[in-house]
Amino acid sequence: MLKLGLIGLGEVAQLIHLPILQRLGELYQLAGAFDPSPSVAAAISKRWNIAKTFDSAEALIASPDIDAVLVLSPDAYHGRHARAGLAAGKHVLIEKPCCLAPDDLAELTKVAAAHADRVAMVGYMRRFAPAFVEAKKRLPSKGDITYVRVRDVICEGPWYFRQTDGVVVPQGDIPEPLLAEGRELRTSMLDAVLGREAPADIKTAYTVMTGLSSHSLSAMRDLLGSPHRVIAAEIKQGGTQITALFDYGNFTAIYECMIGDVVRFEAGFEINTRWNRIAFEYPTPYIRNMPMMLELQNSSEDDNTITRLGPFHRDPFEAELRAFHAAITEGGENRTPPMESMADLALFTDIIKAACR
16 A cells, blocks of 8 residues: 655645545555645545645655655646655656646656656546547547547536535635745746746636646647647637647647636547547546546448447546556556656647747
């Protein structure tokens, strides 16, 4: 059983990771946690029977009672905490985005290479969804593909989880110097990537891509590889609407991203050949174990058949946590090491360059 420490006990930890980790009690022991809000740390540790709370991320990482670290801190700290965990001999699972800036990610990949006996894995949970894995097995050759559509048209999580659960939030007890440090660190990273004078909508779009699009665009790369180039892109609605066309040689892939207030979660793929189609959609992650289907359509001049596989109910986060455990204890494949995230950051900046042409 792996003794797991959590850095960060916010929304994602409370609503997603901790309920799943409790179900995976034969694999993981909740050995420790740190959150910069003492009130959140106390409440959540009590609720989920976490063995110990720490006064800092550094203290948790240094503890001999911790085998592996789940990095759930704010995005700007992911690289710092993951590097510290690896240097201390811990395995690390890093929530996406792995890092906000290429320089930060490059430093992490160096540390990961220097500690190759430790597992460093990025939490691209959609790539572990059973329907996605099954679709990948049935993927046609790239030479046969004629068109790909990728979508992230969603209403954000609070609309869903307010009806099913509550989130414990800080009671004004995070030290102001720490909040200021986090703001400054995030700003410096965005400035390094986009330039200090980048318009607000461009910075928002980059934040949307690191926070949301990284799921789908990483999955797109997993299925199809990286595109040759970004043909064109548009950023609208203050940065919350992103449309991009990707050149894959014999076909074009279109990516549609929109965060809005209409209650829907349309996140998925459609992959077409001349006579066949593969399609699947992810449900919102904020409601547990919702079904996911894989649709296979086969057409001919005189016939048309649609086959639906599933429903698959295994949660992608659970599949991801099982894969992390297997990589550590059984030498299982680590499909999402930090270095693999560099292609995401490159694609995000290419989309912005195309939109600004």
